[in-house]
Amino acid sequence: MSSFLLDQIRPGLDRFSIELPSWGFADTGTRFGKYPQPAAASTIEEKFADAAQVHALTGVTPTLALHVQWDLPAGVADCPAISELARRYGIRPGSINPNLFQDAEYKFGSLCNPDSSIRERALAHAEACIEIAARLGSRDISLWLADGSNYPGSQNIRRRLGWLEAGLVRLHARLHPGQRLLIEYKPFEPAFYHTDIADWGMAAWLARHAGPRAHVLVDTGHHYQAQNIEQIVAWLLHLGRLGGFHFNDRRYADDDLTLGSIDPYQVFRIFCELVQDPAAAVDVAFMVDQSHNLKGKMEAMVQTVMTAQELYAKALLLDREALAEHQSSARIVAAEQCLRAAFFTDVRPALAEWRQARGLPADPLEALYSGGYVERCARERGGRGAGTAGGYAG
């Protein structure tokens, strides 16, 4: 049975990969405190080692997203060392994330700061990140701004929008061939009155204004309650501006819980939009953006990757032809049943078979537990530097 099912989804599965965030392996925390884990990574080498272990177990995580200030504190000068780690661990540097939120200068914003010298500093940092991406062979620069304000009237929203447009045009012009600028939106936090890029529409406008290689990055945690994320995905596909995802789950706000832990059907519905138009979705990047404060970092990451693969496999099962027919004749229940049939199919045996055919463990989480990697890290790392790596837990 699982072989028959696997034959249906194998081509899609073979193409599926998801990028890991370097910060997901480090001790981060909440606004109220940090809970250090003895096995947490505190150096960039340890983050590469952890990512390589997840890739060895799952086979679908060949790249590692890097946060420049946390992973390349010396900027461009750190590139040779990163390339060497990439070679040694067999993990490619993935998206490059500028850090425009941690330094005290950015208290009132980065690209939207009312002080032109701080805007200039922020742009120079983002330009350095474009250069870093070029040297490391990374395609995407993922831009998230914490810019916004906390009180009505305290900032001029339209002037800030003008600075933002001009800054993004300048960054787009600096992109190397093949590179993309991904623009991430977030409705609130850390700003609580207005956020300069608050939603997908604002991000899509800014991307269109910046140029053809600017796209929108959808972080699933960055939405108001009850927002229809798959509809946003459909619109961005329609506009040709969907750059990728930062996957995580949430119950209340940007909770950074593991993907699918609260609402797996939501993730499945997002994947359904993508599999219905594979040509439009071909360059869409899947990335994890989570910080694991209570779960063990390695088990949380392996669990996340397995969940993403399972939900994607379910979406691949969608009977698209039947669905299109039911939609055309407004057969509501029959159409909905197409989604439900795919969602409720147990794809785990087929995935186990797919993994075994590639020499991977049938159950990566079980293999993580029995392999002793986390225990070894805990002994060797022993909480060394706990609480120092990473930073803002977004």
Ligand code: PSV
């Ligand atoms: C902000 O909440 C965010 O989602 C951005 O992607 C950051 O780069 C990331 O979290 C890590 O703090």
Ligand code: MN
């Ligand atoms: Mn994010």
